[in-house]
Amino acid sequence: MNGRRAVAVTGIGVISPFGVGREALFEGLTQGRCAIGPLSVLEAPLEQVPVVGEVRNLPDVDAPGGLHLSRTDRLAVVAACQAAMSLSDEPRIRRDCAVVVSTTVAGLSDLEPEAAVEPEAYYRRGGLGPASTYPTSHPADAVARSLDLVGPRFGTSVACASGAMAIAAAARAIVDGRASVALAGGSDALCLFTLAGFSALQALDSHRCRPFDESRGGLNIGEGAAMLLLEELSHARARGAEVLALVAGWASTNDAFHPTAPHEEGRGLAMSMTQAMRRAQVQGDAVGYVNAHGTGTRLNDVAEVRAYERAFAGRGVPVPVSSTKSHIGHTLGAAGAIEAVITLLALRGGVLIPTLRLDTPIATQAVDLLRGAVRPTSMDVAMSVSAGFGGSNTSLVFALDRESRSS
Amino acid sequence: MTWPDLLVTGFSSIGAGGASAGLPDPAVRTSPELITGWITPGPRRAVLVPPFRPADVVPGLRTRRLDRLSVWALVGTALAVQDAGLDHSAVDGDRAAVVFGTAFGCLELTEQFLGGLRLNAAHADPILFPETLSNQPGSHVARHFGFRGPNLTVSAGMASSETALLEAASLLRNGEADCAVVFAGDLLTRSLFAWYEAAGRLASLCGGDAAPAGGGDGVGLVPGEGLVACVLEIREFAEQRRARAYGRLVGGWVGPRREAGPRVGAAAALLRRVAPGMHPDEAELVEGPSGGQAEVAGGAFGGCGLLQLGFALARLLESDRPCVMVASAVDCDPLGVLLVGRDPS
Numbered sequence: 001m002n003g004r005r006a007v008a009v010t011g012i013g014v015i016s017p018f019g020v021g022r023e024a025l026f027e028g029l030t031q032g033r034c035a036i037g038p039l040s041v042l043e044a045p046l047e048q049v050p051v052v053g054e055v056r057n058l059p060d061v062d063a064p065g066g067l068h069l070s071r072t073d074r075l076a077v078v079a080a081c082q083a084a085m086s087l088s089d090e091p092r093i094r095r096d097c098a099v100v101v102s103t104t105v106a107g108l109s110d111l112e113p114e115a116a117v118e119p120e121a122y123y124r125r126g127g128l129g130p131a132s133t134y135p136t137s138h139p140a141d142a143v144a145r146s147l148d149l150v151g152p153r154f155g156t157s158v159a160c161a162s163g164a165m166a167i168a169a170a171a172r173a174i175v176d177g178r179a180s181v182a183l184a185g186g187s188d189a190l191c192l193f194t195l196a197g198f199s200a201l202q203a204l205d206s207h208r209c210r211p212f213d214e215s216r217g218g219l220n221i222g223e224g225a226a227m228l229l230l231e232e233l234s235h236a237r238a239r240g241a242e243v244l245a246l247v248a249g250w251a252s253t254n255d256a257f258h259p260t261a262p263h264e265e266g267r268g269l270a271m272s273m274t275q276a277m278r279r280a281q282v283q284g285d286a287v288g289y290v291n292a293h294g295t296g297t298r299l300n301d302v303a304e305v306r307a308y309e310r311a312f313a314g315r316g317v318p319v320p321v322s323s324t325k326s327h328i329g330h331t332l333g334a335a336g337a338i339e340a341v342i343t344l345l346a347l348r349g350g351v352l353i354p355t356l357r358l359d360t361p362i363a364t365q366a367v368d369l370l371r372g373a374v375r376p377t378s379m380d381v382a383m384s385v386s387a388g389f390g391g392s393n394t395s396l397v398f399a400l401d402r403e404s405r406s407s
Numbered sequence: 408m409t410w411p412d413l414l415v416t417g418f419s420s421i422g423a424g425g426a427s428a429g430l431p432d433p434a435v436r437t438s439p440e441l442i443t444g445w446i447t448p449g450p451r452r453a454v455l456v457p458p459f460r461p462a463d464v465v466p467g468l469r470t471r472r473l474d475r476l477s478v479w480a481l482v483g484t485a486l487a488v489q490d491a492g493l494d495h496s497a498v499d500g501d502r503a504a505v506v507f508g509t510a511f512g513c514l515e516l517t518e519q520f521l522g523g524l525r526l527n528a529a530h531a532d533p534i535l536f537p538e539t540l541s542n543q544p545g546s547h548v549a550r551h552f553g554f555r556g557p558n559l560t561v562s563a564g565m566a567s568s569e570t571a572l573l574e575a576a577s578l579l580r581n582g583e584a585d586c587a588v589v590f591a592g593d594l595l596t597r598s599l600f601a602w603y604e605a606a607g608r609l610a611s612l613c614g615g616d617a618a619p620a621g622g623g624d625g626v627g628l629v630p631g632e633g634l635v636a637c638v639l640e641i642r643e644f645a646e647q648r649r650a651r652a653y654g655r656l657v658g659g660w661v662g663p664r665r666e667a668g669p670r671v672g673a674a675a676a677l678l679r680r681v682a683p684g685m686h687p688d689e690a691e692l693v694e695g696p697s698g699g700q701a702e703v704a705g706g707a708f709g710g711c712g713l714l715q716l717g718f719a720l721a722r723l724l725e726s727d728r729p730c731v732m733v734a735s736a737v738d739c740d741p742l743g744v745l746l747v748g749r750d751p752s
Contacts, residue, residue, distance in 0.1 A: 095666070111521065113521050113522055115518075116522035119598035123602065128606055134511070135511055135512075150666055151662065152570075152660075152741075157542060157561075157562060176580060196524055196528045196529075196531040199531070200531040200533035200536055201533045252583075253501070254554065254555050256500065256555045257550065258550075259537055259543065259546065259550075268555060271501065389537050389543075390540060390543055390546030391546050391549060392546070392558060
């Protein structure tokens with residue numbers, strides 16, 4: 001680790017269209033199920049009822065005193081409570097624990113259009129609470145206050161790379177010594193705002209999405225949240241916490257190319273992967289699995305394949321890549337965090353999860369676009385890759401902790 | 408946690424006095440002005456940015472196509488980069504980071520898009536939608552200046568700018584970039600102002616003709632808008648290009664106000680959080696702005712902390728101490744604290 005502090009993952013929390021918990025998510029993925037279906041949790045007066053990955057039976061969450069919780073907040077708190085189960089009750093640790101939560105919609109999930117048109121009337125009829133959840137810092141506040149954590153906290157919002165960037169920011173805070181423990185992840189709820197927006201962009205597939213397929217027709221929006229409990233490795237070992245994996249490397253870049261389209265050759269995305277591997281001190285050959293951004297849009301998927309070809313150039317065998325958005329949809333600000341969890345589960349479970357509905361993969365020699373059955377494998381390192389509007393890219397490299405494994 | 412090797416080399420601000428490069432003048436006070444941009448239930452006041460010509464700073468048509476916040480981001484960055492003497496075309500763009508702090512993001516465009524859904528969600532505006540994302544100001548800056556390094560947008564209420572600065576410092580310290588443009592700002596809109604009013608958060612001088620003149624009353628806040636930007640560099644990079652520095656960013660802390668210590672504003676308690684090993688005599692505390700600087704100079708918005716940083720750097724030129732520490736507005740939670748020091752070189 002180059003003398004730097006190492007960052008351990010000691011807790012995982014997730015709520016996804018497969019339900020609450022990492023077991024439900026792993027079971028859904030490894031059974032090859034698809035949780036994408038017709039929208040039912042809200043009314044969307046669009047030309048077509050979209051197919052989405054929605055969370056049914058969202059558990060009730062007690063709001064901390066004086067705080068209104070949006071659907072995005074509630075998802076975040078559910079995931080955070082699971083991730084924090086292994087967090088020490090020691091006041092010093094809870095005092096130091098940082099909270100970094102990403103989101104793109106935050107409280108927009110609960111805001112009505114009237115809030116923007118006739119705000120005074122909207123507030124008079126009870127809209128003050130929902131409007132208070134609008135800032136993208138609100139899910140972080142909700143998590144911190146629900147768990148009584150008083151360390152540094154903030155929200156990140158970097159489009160669809162947000163969740164991965166939150167994890168990278170928290171890992172950096174631990175390396176820096178600004179926090180010894182951090183809860184980091186992302187949360188986004190389904191809402192009319194994003195459904196109408198992506199529909200206007202003609203980016204939604206009216207059927208279940210087909211990432212990396214030549215016939216792909218767009219994305220499906222999903223919702224959910226995931227949180228990781230991160231801590232300095234020696235801190236985790238000293239308190240006897242189970243080290244689930246290491247956040248071995250991370251890197252963020254920007255394409256500086258176009259407001260919505262990725263760089264055609266995946267330049268920025270490839271650079272984020274290369275830098276993350278360099279930080280993790282691993283070669284491309286060591287990466288056993290990549291959980292892709294893989295939205296299913298025409299532009300993203302081909303640029304992403306080009307990025308893998310660049311980043312893994314010289315690798316002996318094609319790099320195994322899949323998009324689990326084909327199972328749960330694109331959870332936007334939560335995607336990077338949920339996919340980090342999936343990457344960890346694949347790494348620990350020794351499985352390669354295929355992309356669903358991948359019949360005619362994009363032609364490439366350098367990338368093994370996983371399809372068909374789940375493949376058992378053995379690996380020490382896996383990567384999660386995220387990208388977003390505005391040219392944002394983030395790659396995370398996770399590694400098994402050999403010392404914990406041998407003991 | 409202290410950062411001895413990070414230098415602030417450029418600064419700019421966009422506020423009630425318009426757009427300008429260099430450190431803000433702590434002596435300048437701005438009275439909240441009557442709001443005329445939207446209908447209010449009576450006379451209401453806030454600190455607002457007057458119209459100015461962005462093309463004077465960022466030539467061409469680019470700024471015509473953008474919303475105010477993104478325009479301010481481009482103009483603020485251009486002025487700070489110019490103030491730093493940084494030739495952005497000569498910089499390795501892969502090593503230049505952009506960090507944006509904002510409490511409310513692209514609020515104006517979000518309201519516009521959200522309001523449009525009431526009439527016709529099936530035919531929403533495809534150009535407008537992506538521009539509502541909070542990271543778009545940062546991505547416009549990345550594209551305009553060719554900064555391809557880490558690009559992060561953070562939000563922590565009125566401590567958003569301190570958070571942005573600390574994240575930028577972390578990126579530099581971790582070797583992820585050589586220099587960073589940090590900017591923080593917010594727009595004030597009708598719905599936000601109305602929220603403050605309905606929630607009983609406004610200072611009395613914002614609400615009506617009979618309100619007392621002068622600073623904030625310590626009970627509520629004076630909503631403001633604007634954007635503040637700075638250039639932060641690792642020492643080696645700054646020295647290589649022979650940049651002059653306003654000062655060093657020595658440390659910082661953002662956290663719940665109650666964690667700052669028993670007496671908010673007490674220099675020793677805050678210094679213990681920011682620089683545990685530093686003797687209290689080494690740092691002068693620029694008093695928290697209850698009814699003072701932040702509210703009257705810029706109003707309350709996500710860029711307050713960077714404005715305070717500018718005041719601290721300006722104060723550093725006159726202070727008999729090697730360091731100056733600033734704390735964000737007293738009414739704000741979380742609390743942001745920044746510590747700057749004189750650059751010995």
